[in-house]
Amino acid sequence: MENIRCGSCRALLFRAGRGAISGTIEIKCRRCGTLNALRPPEPKPERRERPDQGSANCGSISR
Template identity: 60%
Template sequence: MKEEIRCGGCRALLFKCETNAVAGAIEIKCRRCRQINQLRPMSPSPSAVRAASGE
């Protein structure tokens, strides 16, 4: 199932992706209103969890 990612300022469609496709932080500029949108994954990646726990 594809998820629509929209601008926080003007609600323009920025891109579509599979659910949980974003693995790291993304910064994208809206072509319509020029606002910088910062996106982060909902849950941390497994490698980040291992690094934080010292494994």
């Protein structure tokens, strides 16, 4: 479980499991009244593969 806290006063807003937030959530802190907007983390971009250079030039020196 992950503790979600107010960005202003650090009061505990709620506890959630990893990946539990699937969309944007707005929650008002009952201690200080700050409106906190929470979003799920952005997925890591997929790594693009390099174009195939061919196996003839693999870093070895041919004589």
